[in-house]
Amino acid sequence: MEAGWSAAGGLLHLWLFVVLFLILLPAMFGVSLGVTGVYIQVLVHILEWATVRIQRGRKEQSSVPVPLPNGIIERAGGSMAEELERRRRSRPLPSGEFALSDALYFLKTGVESIVDDQVTQRFSSEELASWNLLTRTNHNFRYISLRLTVIWGLGVLVRYGVLFPLRITLAVIGLSWLVIGTSLVGLLPESSAKRWLSELVHLTCYRICARGLSATVQYHNKSNRPQKGGICVANHTTPIDVVILANDGCYAMVSGAAAPPRRHRRHAAAPLRRHAAAPALRAHVAARTKLPILIFPEGTCINNTSVMMFKKGSFEIGGTIHPVAIKYDPRFGDAFWNSSKYNMVSYLLRMMTSWAIVVNVWYLPPMTIQEDEDAAQFASRVKSAIADQGGLLDLAWDGGLKRAKVKESFREEQQKMYSCFIVGHGGPESSA
Secondary structure (H helix, E strand, C coil), rough: CHHHHHHHHHHHHHHHHHHHHHHHHHCCCCCCEEEEECCHHHHHHHHHHHHHHHHHHHHHCCCCCCCCCCCCCCCCCHHHHHHHHHHHHCCCCCCCCCCCCCCHHHHHHHHHHHHHHHCCCHCCCCCCCCCCCCCHHCCCHHHHHHHHHHHHHHHHHHHHHHHHHHHHHHHHHHHHHHHHEEEEEEEHHHHHHHHHHHHHHHHHHHHHHHHCCCCCEEECCCHHHHCCEEEEEEEECCCHHHHHHCCCCCEEECCCCCCCCCHHCCCCCCHHHHHHHHHHHHHHHCCCCCCEECCCCCCCCCCCCCCCCCHHHHHHCCCEEEEEEEECCCHCCCCCCCCCCCHHHCCCCHHCCCCCCCEEEECCCCEEECCCHHHHHCCCHHHHHHHHCCCCCCCCCHHHCCCCCHHHHHHHHHHHHHHHHHHHCCCCCCCC
């Protein structure tokens, strides 16, 4: 019995040593010991071996499924005017004439949307090119060979027996530090020292939480990091986006005041709240000593493949916009939060039992609204820059379609575009 208690005490001491000296202290000072990097490299080699073994299994066993691509329809990618003009070349018509063949374009587009629309697939997990040894993403691949089964079983033990308890411990420590630290700092009188301590507490907390997720973050172009008095806008994949960005700097958070989620717009008071929040946000931006505001203008989480429409409210405030592109590596775990399928607790449990969080963050050069732009056009330009940098699809659809129907104004806009084309008034699409 004494030998058992002695062994348990030794394991506890080892656990505390690892947590305190190998994780917490380096995290508090923003130092990496390189352990996570080595862990990621080992994972990469294991996943590459598993991919080769699965490909060999497909040749040997016809029952092994082939992963489906993200899209099953190859679209031409042209605008409405370009498509209709291409169809009319064989039989030119005078301006203002309706062609019956135009209906084929709308029929084709409608069928494509029914079979493989560009909206709903952005709210489900992206397809993986190969299995990442997680049970939730497999097609019984673990039964292909004995060695693959053993590797998968060892992975389950490591993820649930070692990584999960360690991550829970770090999450509890990080959140406790946040509550205790901010409470103590809040008792101090307003001063520059208080602001410095507040930023230090938040930065330390988020660094600990990031280590708790085995997050490996590569920050690019740090010279473009958001500055005080500015507005930081980023694409949104998961609530962990906040932890990833705050791991490298402090931000002032807003709760959808400038870009509220679709569900809030049902209430009559929502426009009043937005108008009431605008002066406060403008005052915050005008004070160059305050932290940059962090806003996710999409208003909902998108599945790491695309960037959807940015709400214009964030771009009506004025000031300098600091765009940030975030792209997760899906091989090590699916960072996308499908809020329609998982609640927050279930999602966090999935994240804490994944291999790791590997993400690239690009700080883009600051952008300001141009003289010939309105807020919506400025938002679209910033969105396009983020999509281009992150290698994401640039979609004009509203992320609010996740929970609502297409707005009548959008259908009317499509009708106006077609009307401009047939009458030859040179609308935005017909001028192409």
